[in-house]
Amino acid sequence: MSVQERKQRERADRERLIVAIARELAEQQGWDAVTTRRLAERIEYSQPVLYSHFNGKREIIGAVALQGATELAAAIRNATSKADGPRERVTALAQAYLDYAARHPAVYDALFQLDGGLPYAQEDTPEPLKDAFASLQETLADVAGDTVHPGMFTEVFWASLHGLATLTRTRRLLPADAAERVELLVDRLAVL
Template sequence: MSVRERKQRELAERERLIVSTARELAEQQGWDAVTTRRLAERIEYSQPVLYSHFRGKREIIGAVALEGATEMAAVVRAATAGARTLRDRVTALARAYLAFAADNPAVYDALFQLDGGLAFADEETPEPLKDAFAALLETLGEAAGHGVEPGLFTEVFWASLHGLATLTRAGRLPPEHTELRVALLVDRLAELPAE
């Protein structure tokens, strides 16, 4: 391995360390606890080293969001892969999405609540975000129904899931009724025939 390759590997490893440490700190104490000073202390590097990778907290949030989008896409695809019917796939997608949001609140916030400097729904949208939407579209596009544009249907279904996730987490919806909400969403919005 050349010196250049070793340096590139070290830079990539340090960047992964910064992102994973920020994510861990945010999951434990919330995003307000994530500061460049605290990150530098935790990873045992100086703040200038941290700034050599990221211009600040906003870019770190964006990096966590991109990592989270990749994970969410994988979770959704894994959940829908084994389902027999379209109804089962849509239900599995909804459950997986809501579970991901509940299990990874700091990542979910980085993706959808905080400003990570990422563009959504335009040409500048990073590939991991496009792929996360594609993971939803793969199943929900089939459920759109006759005459409904699949992307638009996916946006509306996703917005419904996002609302359920954020309202449940905020304590405005009781979590014990999540399964009933998923069933209602699938039954009414997707209008899938019983199989």
């Protein structure tokens, strides 16, 4: 291994460490607790080293969001691959999405609530974000019906899931009715 390859590997390792620590802090204490000073202390590097990897907290949030998009897509695909039939796949998709949002609230915030400097729904949208949307559309296109574009149907279904995730997390909806809400969403929106 060349010196340059070793330095690149070390740099990539530091970036992963920064993202992992930021994510850990955010999940434990919220995003307000994630500061460059605290991150530098936790990773045992100086703030200038941290800034050599990320141009501030916004880019770190973006890196966490990209990691989360990859995980969310995998969770959705895993759940839908185990389900038989369109209704079961859509229900599994909805449940996987809501479970991910509940288990990883800080990552979910990085993805959909905070400014991580990432373009959404544009040509230059990063691949992990496109893939997360594709993981939804792969299942939802089959139940969109003939009168609506599958992409638009996916956006509306996703917006509904996002609303359920957000309102449940902020205790505006009773968690006990979560399964019934998913069933209602699937029954009303999906053409089965």
